[in-house]
Amino acid sequence: MEKTECHKKLMEVGTRLFSEKGLHGVSIRELSLAAGTSISMISYHFGSKEGLYQEVLRQQFDCFKEIHEIRERVTDPVAMVESYLLWTFRRHRNNPYLLRFYTSELTNPTPFFEPLVMPVIDEVIVTMAGVIEEGIRQKKFREDVDPTNAALALAGMVNYFFLSSLATKNLINHTPEKDELLVRQYLEIFTCGVGVPGR
């Protein structure tokens, strides 16, 4: 196996196995067997099992940084809430493993949670709290809304749709064709929820 191919294969196998069993549930032997490489290749490319996990985690959460570009492009607070919802749907649709790493790091954090996961989650929350503050200044949102709590409520709505999808498969339709309709419904609930009555 070529070096770049070996690196790619280990990342693929690491993503799948770590997402199912967590950092401590996967052995270096299991990883090398599943990737069809030797154990020494993990050391060569990533230093250790922890090094591979760190790289996988970095790749999973890399998309969170896109919030900055979106915020630069979209100035209106309501349009930004919509962009955030669409972007979050896209993040989960494009990456079926994200939710597993996200929930497992939040409920059973590894040593990589504080340096890698917490900062990018916080950046998104702080950015969206800023958007809501801007909406309050523009009198689009109510003055008594707490920007950070409202940003968390918004994140909760949209992330829970994906988190609960296995439990609700008989209750609602989860096909991506419905995403736009759902985004519109969440946008409506949220903007009315924080909006100024009668406007």
Place this chain on the structure above:
Amino acid sequence: MEKTECHKKLMEVGTRLFSEKGLHGVSIRELSLAAGTSISMISYHFGSKEGLYQEVLRQQFDCFKEIHEIRERVTDPVAMVESYLLWTFRRHRNNPYLLRFYTSELTNPTPFFEPLVMPVIDEVIVTMAGVIEEGIRQKKFREDVDPTNAALALAGMVNYFFLSSLATKNLINHTPEKDELLVRQYLEIFTCGVGVPGR
């Protein structure tokens, strides 16, 4: 160790270890060592490791059934949304392991997800969707609100507060003294979000 004490000890140890490592990440030897019992005691009380996991899971999700009593007691839709929020805060506050089992079963389901977890989650969602439908009939909530999606949005808001708490520890105060204030804010965002404008 007495039989009832041994049963209790195995349930305690099982709850802690399974919540950290999942069903497949814990061995029967590890469980018996941590509980200070013999392996045969696990077979005696629970049949197998899977039997112990099943009992732990049943105990964790037992509180979900309380929704029926609450619904019988509280008839007004807005008051019921508030009761649901308070109850969900209480469920997480009283049980620090619940969120781990909840997220791990939803993202990496075991064979016990379909018989034990899915039905109780669905009961809560269906009950709350019924409450929202009732609110629409009473003209308290908008006609264009989808009851099931709104019930999921509500569940998402409140569950995400607990799910994200480790990431947001520097952004907001998570002490239980703030729970009432938070419930009031979520209730306001949600009821305005699905409410009839100008009422």
